[in-house]
Amino acid sequence: MRLLPTYVTLSTYLRNRNQPVTYASKLLTGSQKNWITKQDGISEIECWGVVWATRKFRCYLDKREFGVFTDHQTLTWVFSAGNRTGNAKLARWAMELSNLQFKVHHKPGTTMGHVDGLSRLPMESVSALTMADLLNPERSEENGVPSSVGEPSETVPEPEVAGPDSEGRSDSDSEPELEDDDELELEFATEPTEVETGEASATPVTPSSVDVFGLDSELFLAEQQEVAWIRALVALLQDGAVPLDPFLRRRIVQMAPKHCVVNGLLMRTVHLPANVGPARTVTVPVVPLQFVNTVLHFCHLDLLSSHLGLTKTLEKVRRHAYWSGWRKDVAEYLRECMTCGGGKGPRPWTSGRMQRTPIADLTGPFSLLVVDAVGPLPETERGNKYILVLVDYFTRWAEAFAFGALDSITFVDAIVNGVVPRHGVPSRLLSDNGRNFTSDVAKSFYQTLGIKKLFGAAYHPQTQGLVERFNVTLIGMLRMHVDEAQTDWDVYLPRVLFAYRTAYHEALGDTPFFTLHGRDPILPLDVAFLNLGKKWKSNEVAQYRRELYR
Incomplete structure (x- = not known):
C-alpha cells in the first residue's frame, strides 16, 4: 500500500508485477486543516493517511502481512515498536495500528508517480466532471478526464434511472403526490444490464455547458426507449403487455397508475403544490439520465431561468421533467453553481414563510x-x-x-x-x-x-x-x-x-x-421533450376558452 496525505493506492502482486487494486483519496476537513500549521503537522497528516487507509481497506489487510510505502521518512520510526514519540496523537494512532501486521518502507516521491504524481502534476485549469463526461467516456478521455475515478466501492454507479425520486420533501412539498414506488424503479437499475451499460451514475451533476445531447426531440425519444424498465412500462400502458419476469411484472403494474404514454413518450403524472383548493395536475416526461444536465441547465443557468434559488428551481424542474433523485441533483447543481456562488452573497437573516398581504377590494389582475x-x-x-x-x-x-x-x-x-x-x-x-x-x-x-x-x-x-x-x-x-x-x-x-x-x-x-x-408558457424544454399539451384546431377557440377558464 502506497500513500500520500490525500492519495492512497492499494496494490498487490499479479503475474510477477505490482498491480494497483484501487485508488482512494481523502481531504482534510474541519480542524484537521489546522494540522499543517503545527510543529509535527506534516507527520500527523501523513500518519492520518495511514490510519484512514487501513480503516477503509480493513477487509483486505486484516490478518495478513502488508507493506506501507511512503515518501515521509518520519513514519518509518513512528510505527516502530522500539521507538516512542512525545506526540500523543501519533502515539494513539500507532497503538490503534499495533494489531496489524505491516512494515513501513521509505520511498522517494519521484519513484511513486502513480500516487505522488497526482499532487505534483501541474494543472493550468481545473474542470468539473459533468454528467455528460460520465456517460461519454470517450469524450472525457479526450478532455484529459479519466473515465473512472475512485475506489471500487464508489466506482460502481449507484443505480439511478429515470423514475420516481426517493429524496425527502422540501418546505414547499405540500402536494398530495406520494412517491410510494420510488424504490421500485431504483431496484430495476440494480439489474446488470443497467450498470454495465452505464445507464446510471451516483456522481453529482455540476453546472457546466449543456449536455452534448442538446435539445433534440427525436434523440430524446430514442434514448427513453433505451431504458429497459421504460420499454416495459410503455408496452404495458399501450398494449397491455406484461413482462414474463414476475419481479419486473409486479413492479411495472404498481408503477403504471402514475404514468401515461403521450405521442410515444412515457410521462409522469405530477401534482403541483397549491395553497388553497385542489392541486393542479400536469404530466411531465420521464427523463433518461443523458438529458439530466440539459434539464438542469435550462431550469437554472439559462437566461430564461436566470439563476433563481432552490425553491424556484425545484418547482421549475418539477413542471418540466422527472427522474429518480431529481431533488438531490437540483440541490447539488445549485451548490456547485459558480455564478451563483460569486454573485449572491450570504443573507444576514432567516426568511419567514411568506404570507399574502390582506389587501381588500381587488377586482382582479392589475386592479x-x-x-x-x-x-x-x-x-x-x-x-x-x-x-x-x-x-x-x-x-x-x-x-x-x-x-x-x-x-x-x-x-x-x-x-x-x-x-x-x-x-x-x-x-x-x-x-x-x-x-x-x-x-x-x-x-x-x-x-x-x-x-x-x-x-x-x-x-x-x-x-x-x-x-x-x-x-x-x-x-x-x-x-448574474x-x-x-x-x-x-x-x-x-x-x-x-x-x-x-x-x-x-x-x-x-x-x-x-x-x-x-x-396557462403555462411553452419553454425550450417543452419543445424538445414534445410536451406541448393538447392539440387544437383553429376553429376550436370557444372550446379552448371554456376549458381554460373552467
Whole structure:
C-alpha cells in the first residue's frame, strides 16, 4: 500500500508485477486543516493517511502481512515498536495500528508517480466532471478526464434511472403526490444490464455547458426507449403487455397508475403544490439520465431561468421533467453553481414563510399596481440609467422599463405605452412620494384615466414592500448576466422579467404567468421533450376558452 496525505493506492502482486487494486483519496476537513500549521503537522497528516487507509481497506489487510510505502521518512520510526514519540496523537494512532501486521518502507516521491504524481502534476485549469463526461467516456478521455475515478466501492454507479425520486420533501412539498414506488424503479437499475451499460451514475451533476445531447426531440425519444424498465412500462400502458419476469411484472403494474404514454413518450403524472383548493395536475416526461444536465441547465443557468434559488428551481424542474433523485441533483447543481456562488452573497437573516398581504377590494389582475424606481445604475450603451418597476398585487406580475432619465414624462410614458395597451387601466396606483409621481403632469394623468392614486407613508418603504422586495430580486438576477462593466443590463431586462414571471411564487402557490393567463408558457424544454399539451384546431377557440377558464 502506497500513500500520500490525500492519495492512497492499494496494490498487490499479479503475474510477477505490482498491480494497483484501487485508488482512494481523502481531504482534510474541519480542524484537521489546522494540522499543517503545527510543529509535527506534516507527520500527523501523513500518519492520518495511514490510519484512514487501513480503516477503509480493513477487509483486505486484516490478518495478513502488508507493506506501507511512503515518501515521509518520519513514519518509518513512528510505527516502530522500539521507538516512542512525545506526540500523543501519533502515539494513539500507532497503538490503534499495533494489531496489524505491516512494515513501513521509505520511498522517494519521484519513484511513486502513480500516487505522488497526482499532487505534483501541474494543472493550468481545473474542470468539473459533468454528467455528460460520465456517460461519454470517450469524450472525457479526450478532455484529459479519466473515465473512472475512485475506489471500487464508489466506482460502481449507484443505480439511478429515470423514475420516481426517493429524496425527502422540501418546505414547499405540500402536494398530495406520494412517491410510494420510488424504490421500485431504483431496484430495476440494480439489474446488470443497467450498470454495465452505464445507464446510471451516483456522481453529482455540476453546472457546466449543456449536455452534448442538446435539445433534440427525436434523440430524446430514442434514448427513453433505451431504458429497459421504460420499454416495459410503455408496452404495458399501450398494449397491455406484461413482462414474463414476475419481479419486473409486479413492479411495472404498481408503477403504471402514475404514468401515461403521450405521442410515444412515457410521462409522469405530477401534482403541483397549491395553497388553497385542489392541486393542479400536469404530466411531465420521464427523463433518461443523458438529458439530466440539459434539464438542469435550462431550469437554472439559462437566461430564461436566470439563476433563481432552490425553491424556484425545484418547482421549475418539477413542471418540466422527472427522474429518480431529481431533488438531490437540483440541490447539488445549485451548490456547485459558480455564478451563483460569486454573485449572491450570504443573507444576514432567516426568511419567514411568506404570507399574502390582506389587501381588500381587488377586482382582479392589475386592479392595484405598486410602482417604484431603481437607480441610478451604470449607464448603458443605449443611454439607460434607471428602471421603472411596476408589480401587480393580485397576480405578482412584474413590469420593468429602462429609461435614461427618471421624471414624470418617462413615468407616464411607461404606463400609457407599456401597461395600458397590454393589461388595461389600473384601478389604483401605489407609490412613494417621489416628485415624478406627485407632479402636475402625473396628477393630470391620473385624472384623465380615472386612476385612484395612493401614496405610502413618508420614509417608510415597507408600505410598498412588494415592489421594494422585487427590486432586490431583479438586481440580483441582472447581476448574474451583466458584463464586468455592467453596462449591458438593459439588454437582459426583458428575459430576466420572463424568468421571474414563469418562476414559482410561494405567496401565490403558482407562477405569475399562470395566474394571469391561466396557462403555462411553452419553454425550450417543452419543445424538445414534445410536451406541448393538447392539440387544437383553429376553429376550436370557444372550446379552448371554456376549458381554460373552467
